[in-house]
Amino acid sequence: MRHLLIVLAALPACFYDTESPLPADFGVCEAPPSPGVAATPPTYWRDVKPIVDRSCAGCHIAGGVAPFALTTYAEVEGRKQQAAWAVETRLMPPWQPDDCCNHYRDDRSLTPDQIATFTAWVEDGAPEGDPADEPPAPPPAPERLPRVDVDVQVTEPFTPSPRVGKDELRCFLLPHHFETATYVTGTDVQPSNRRIAHHAILYAVPADKARELAAKDGADGRPGWDCYGAADELDVRSTIGGWQPGDRPRVFPDGIGAEVKPGTQLVLNMHYDTGAGTGADQPRVQLMLSDTVERVSRGAPVGNPLWFAGEGMEIAAGDPDAMVFFSYDPTLVIGKGKAIDVESVMVHMHELGSIGRLAILREDGSSECLLNITDWDFHWMTTYFLDTPVRINPGDRLYVECHWDNTAENQKLVDGEQQAPRTIGWGADEEMCGGVIGFSEPVQ
Amino acid sequence: MSRAIVAIVVVLVAALAGCGSYTSYKHTQLARPGKTDWLFASQLSGAGTGTADNAPLPEFAAGARRRVHERADVGVTTTFLPLGPAFTTFSVEASGKLALVRRGRWSAALGAGAGYRVTHSSGATVEGVHLALPLILGVDLGRHQLVYSPAAGYQRVWSTGARPVDVPFAGWSLGFRWQIGRRWALLPEGTVGYTPARNFMTEDSRLFHVGVAALFTP
Numbered sequence: 001m002r003h004l005l006i007v008l009a010a011l012p013a014c015f016y017d018t019e020s021p022l023p024a025d026f027g028v029c030e031a032p033p034s035p036g037v038a039a040t041p042p043t044y045w046r047d048v049k050p051i052v053d054r055s056c057a058g059c060h061i062a063g064g065v066a067p068f069a070l071t072t073y074a075e076v077e078g079r080k081q082q083a084a085w086a087v088e089t090r091l092m093p094p095w096q097p098d099d100c101c102n103h104y105r106d107d108r109s110l111t112p113d114q115i116a117t118f119t120a121w122v123e124d125g126a127p128e129g130d131p132a133d134e135p136p137a138p139p140p141a142p143e144r145l146p147r148v149d150v151d152v153q154v155t156e157p158f159t160p161s162p163r164v165g166k167d168e169l170r171c172f173l174l175p176h177h178f179e180t181a182t183y184v185t186g187t188d189v190q191p192s193n194r195r196i197a198h199h200a201i202l203y204a205v206p207a208d209k210a211r212e213l214a215a216k217d218g219a220d221g222r223p224g225w226d227c228y229g230a231a232d233e234l235d236v237r238s239t240i241g242g243w244q245p246g247d248r249p250r251v252f253p254d255g256i257g258a259e260v261k262p263g264t265q266l267v268l269n270m271h272y273d274t275g276a277g278t279g280a281d282q283p284r285v286q287l288m289l290s291d292t293v294e295r296v297s298r299g300a301p302v303g304n305p306l307w308f309a310g311e312g313m314e315i316a317a318g319d320p321d322a323m324v325f326f327s328y329d330p331t332l333v334i335g336k337g338k339a340i341d342v343e344s345v346m347v348h349m350h351e352l353g354s355i356g357r358l359a360i361l362r363e364d365g366s367s368e369c370l371l372n373i374t375d376w377d378f379h380w381m382t383t384y385f386l387d388t389p390v391r392i393n394p395g396d397r398l399y400v401e402c403h404w405d406n407t408a409e410n411q412k413l414v415d416g417e418q419q420a421p422r423t424i425g426w427g428a429d430e431e432m433c434g435g436v437i438g439f440s441e442p443v444q
Numbered sequence: 445m446s447r448a449i450v451a452i453v454v455v456l457v458a459a460l461a462g463c464g465s466y467t468s469y470k471h472t473q474l475a476r477p478g479k480t481d482w483l484f485a486s487q488l489s490g491a492g493t494g495t496a497d498n499a500p501l502p503e504f505a506a507g508a509r510r511r512v513h514e515r516a517d518v519g520v521t522t523t524f525l526p527l528g529p530a531f532t533t534f535s536v537e538a539s540g541k542l543a544l545v546r547r548g549r550w551s552a553a554l555g556a557g558a559g560y561r562v563t564h565s566s567g568a569t570v571e572g573v574h575l576a577l578p579l580i581l582g583v584d585l586g587r588h589q590l591v592y593s594p595a596a597g598y599q600r601v602w603s604t605g606a607r608p609v610d611v612p613f614a615g616w617s618l619g620f621r622w623q624i625g626r627r628w629a630l631l632p633e634g635t636v637g638y639t640p641a642r643n644f645m646t647e648d649s650r651l652f653h654v655g656v657a658a659l660f661t662p
Binding site for chain 2: 324
């Protein structure tokens with residue numbers, strides 16, 4: 001029996017693979033573009049303002065979540081050294097995907113040319129130039145939905161409390177019931193206090209789940225309920241929209257909508273950054289609906305079932321690079337044997353995350369990068385919409401990989417004190433790893 | 445619940461559900477000397493999860509046992525659910541049974557089983573090995589036997605890209621050996637178990653297994 005035990009204990013070592021199947025150059029630029037040298041010294045009006053307006057002013061406006069505005073020459077000139085450092089280090093604008101993985105809609109990252117232009121402008125003394133040199137601005141994106149069919153607001157103002165770190169994630173059950181089946185074709189989330197609103201996720205929650213959540217609503221004496229780690233209770237696949245600073249209304253491509261069944265209610269998950277401001281917020285949500293669409297928007301998760309069980313996703317205290325990964329062929333289950341066109345991608349981890357990757361492992365042994373975040377920041381987690389859908393063919397595998405830094409230096413601050421590393425696993429107050437792809441399929 | 449989440453939960457259930465089904469269809473009788481007992485069964489196993497409590501996993505089972513000593517027999521049992529590349533399970537277990545004591549209608553035996561289990565789902569694979577130790581207590585009711593069996597065991601489950609998961613488990617089963625003629629018997633059995641292993645948002649898991657086997661002795 002002793003020998004049998006030894007053999008059984010040794011068996012897993014034969015099969016337990018801890019090496020990432022991704023190539024070492026995954027997501028790395030083949031030939032990193034070198035910054036261009038401007039022919040003439042850059043000026044604010046001609047060269048810098050277009051960059052700032054496009055990539056900074058979404059947050060850096062009066063009343064925005066950023067701590068100062070960057071909407072005039074005086075404001076930008078006054079912050080020029082700080083801004084140059086932020087763009088050179090790529091701290092700002094916040095954009096997590098690495099450059100050479102894929103192309104996404106509303107990419108607010110700066111190109112090497114733009115960074116070089118900005119820093120050269122600062123080094124040259126930040127000349128203002130002539131306002132007449134300002135290039136024509138691109139046509140503004142619509143400020144509102146083309147049509148508003150549902151207009152609903154959180155019932156009471158909510159004032160976040162900076163009890164845990166400086167963030168509070170709060171969910172609100174919105175007072176709107178869908179009486180009949182329909183499709184959401186556009187969403188517009190409007191925080192009333194953009195000084196504290198960091199981002200928002202909008203869910204369409206089935207009736208039975210909504211009843212369960214209603215019991216939590218206001219239970220702690222404040223509007224809504226604490227929903228840090230909302231993946232425990234809110235299915236990421238029921239996400240129909242969201243908001244982040246600088247966002248415009250989100251409208252699905254023509255003919256595509258998110259399915260809503262009778263009895264569905266809306267849940268708004270607000271992430272408040274109380275380090276950025278104070279006061280109350282009472283967000284409003286507007287929706288555009290359609291009775292018919294040609295394709296329905298869907299989401300599919302990717303994650304290893306063993307991560308939920310026992311020590312399947314154990315992250316040891318002090319481990320500088322704990323890593324898990326998983327892949328499967330989604331065409332067999334959600335594609336009914338047919339190809340799937342991936343339209344959006346997201347990776348989910350918590351504060352200890354360091355690297356998050358989503359890829360397609362092709363049947364021929366090659367890989368295609370969907371999302372490669374090598375400097376993970378939980379606070380800027382969002383869904384990225386691909387410029388061009390990427391096809392997963394039968395035989396390919398959808399792959400997710402998560403890394404964590406669980407060293408003392410990477411622990412979060414709680415009430416001003418850095419927490420000590422502890423061994424953790426899967427949990428709302430621990431860590432998670434998962435990928436989500438968005439795709440659409442013909443209406444059944 | 446979407447097909448994708450169902451698939452994930454089913455894989456998890458399939459990985460853990462074996463705990464309740466190892467060394468199943470127990471009774472205290474040994475295979476007849478020189479004869480091989482053949483067993484065919486269909487069964488449902490499950491593990492409590494946060495989103496799909498006790499989602500049952502149907503499987504088939506087949507096995508054979510042979511006497512190797514006047515007080516012991518050994519056997520091999522497989523379970524399987526072949527649904528193609530979308531979902532397939534397979535397990536094989538070698539087990540032995542030692543007759544401990546018989547006092548009139550009452551009898552006791554000690555079992556031991558060790559095996560391997562694999563689940564393939566949409567190209568993902570979860571594997572595991574296990575040990576199970578049931579104590580089998582029987583009371584004869586004429587030609588038939590009522591069986592109560594507390595059991596304990598250990599399972600280690602692994603998958604590429606995840607840490608191995610240790611799943612100790614304990615539980616008990618209630619079964620009946622219903623003798624039909626000289627060659628055939630039916631063995632309905634139900635098992636409930638518990639593991640402290642965390643499982644899909646829950647801190648521990650309940651395990652269950654129900655099935656019925658046909659036992660044939662040539």
